[in-house]
Amino acid sequence: MEAFRAFRIHSPAGGDDARVETITLDDLSPGGVVIRGEYSSINYKDALAGTGEGRILRRYPLVGGVDVAGTVIQSDDERVREGDKVVVNGCGLSETQDGGFAEYARVPADCVVPLPESLDTRTAMGLGTAGFTAALAIHRMELNGQVPALGPVAVTGATGGVGSLAVDMLSGLGYSVTAITSKTDAADYLQTLGAHDVLNVKTMELGNKPLEKALWGGAVDNVGGDLLGWLTRTLRPDGNIASIGLAAGIALNTTVMPFILRGVNLLGINSVHVPRDLRLQVWQRIATDLRPRHLDQVATREVSLEELPAQFPAYIAGTVTGRTIVRLQ
Ligand SMILES: NC(=O)c1ccc[n+]([C@@H]2O[C@H](COP(=O)([O-])OP(=O)(O)OC[C@H]3O[C@@H](n4cnc5c(N)ncnc54)[C@H](OP(=O)(O)O)[C@@H]3O)[C@@H](O)[C@H]2O)c1
Known part of the structure; x- marks a missing residue:
């Protein structure tokens, strides 16, 4: 596979130590499932990690981003098939393993949730963590x-x-x-x-x-x-x-x-370490009885990987309203 873009964090210092660069699959932490990322999103924790305001990563460098939604292109697990539209949230992304702010992600199959049919990848990331x-x-x-x-x-x-x-x-x-x-x-x-x-x-x-x-x-x-x-x-x-x-x-x-x-x-409430059965159950509820009726009014912003650093300070200051979707391709 060719090289691809990723927002990588190199140290707790933030600033220029967190930037978009070109990497390959070999640079990513191990995992049985490779996902072509379509969308990610910004959470408070991503702003802490990206600015160095909080100690989120346990090792460096790592790709940032606790969320990703996209299409599976490789899988070693029968519960996840090539072509599946999937979502991954938490599960150690941008803490102990490379996260979702990249054109490709590689994650353990246990973290991967096939999207309920009524949710597309962009909607899933309007919701995100x-x-x-x-x-x-x-x-x-x-x-x-x-x-x-x-x-x-x-x-x-x-x-x-x-x-x-x-x-x-x-x-x-x-x-x-x-x-x-x-x-x-x-x-x-x-x-x-x-x-x-x-x-x-x-x-x-x-x-x-x-x-x-x-x-x-x-x-x-x-x-x-x-x-x-x-x-x-x-x-x-x-x-x-x-x-x-x-x-x-x-x-x-x-x-x-x-x-x-x-x-x-x-x-x-800990959204990071959640057993797979419960993850599936919660996403199923999000797609049905818990589905927000006004997501369009909540997730109003969409940014590219390059635009990420400019978004983070408002999260730290607490001045943001609603959600920001990150376009990965
Ligand atoms: N336990 C978990 O698994 C889990 C998962 C996701 C998020 N979280 C945590 O939940 C919180 C919300 O996350 P989020 O992604 O929704 O964050 P967010 O979009 O940045 O929203 C945080 C909101 O908190 C309010 N706030 C009050 N005092 C603040 C202050 N001193 N600094 C910053 N914000 C302040 C603001 O809302 P108002 O202006 O309306 O008061 C702000 O918009 C964060 O602390 C995050 O770390 C925990």
Whole structure:
């Protein structure tokens, strides 16, 4: 096979150490399936890795990008056939093995999910890790008893990729969604996605009692820090909080009171290490009952590999709304 373009990260320093270059298949980490990539996407984690703002890669150099969707051109596994349209998200991409920001990817068969028929590769990357994580969180909450009757579900970091898709998916399932955002001009966008209420975090009084007035039937938290602590103190009895993100910090200050007096459940969501059966199940739900109704309004940007570095700073600053698709060919 000829040489191809890849966005490669050479060190934790970011800057010019992360760039598009020409490589061959022999440069990629081992794997039984070779995919001709059609689209990838940008997630917060990709911006951390690409700028060096966060330590995501465990070895260097690696191709960046935690997501890829494309067509299988080689496979050593009967569960994945040549010609299949597939998606790979997480699974060590851009951490321990080469990722999706390249014209070709080589990955272990266990990571590869044949796309449900109703999803094309571009739609799959409009969703990407963000959509998969939102869906996994909702799936886990429901397995743990979450139902609309428990009360409104709060979504923090609501205009981000995971947040936007969680708002859309939850409202589609009949939950009343309260979107919590740091942006002052996001109400129209969030209401279009199905939010019933929109709160601005800058004007919220978080209080400091071990238990505050119980407001939420459940919560999807993308930011961590003070907001996550406040969610534990304001959840209604037996509700679930899906802890997904750390955009505002890794600390969690709370007490055991919400857990032992209100039976609040704190569910950790890890989209990277997911058994294949569960991956297939979650993508199947994304293609059916969890399919966002407003993906066109969420995934509004498309960029080339060369345009990646210019996109990352806005993710780090938290000023991005929605999702960015990356065109690979
Ligand atoms: N656990 C997992 O497996 C998993 C998977 C995917 C993502 N994540 C994590 O989930 C979070 C969201 O990911 P994403 O890809 O949706 O990110 P994103 O598109 O960049 O969105 C992040 C959003 O968080 C909000 N935010 C609040 N405070 C922020 C701050 N100090 N800096 C930056 N953003 C801030 C902003 O929304 P508002 O302005 O609306 O508040 C921002 O748009 C990230 O922390 C990411 O690492 C975890």
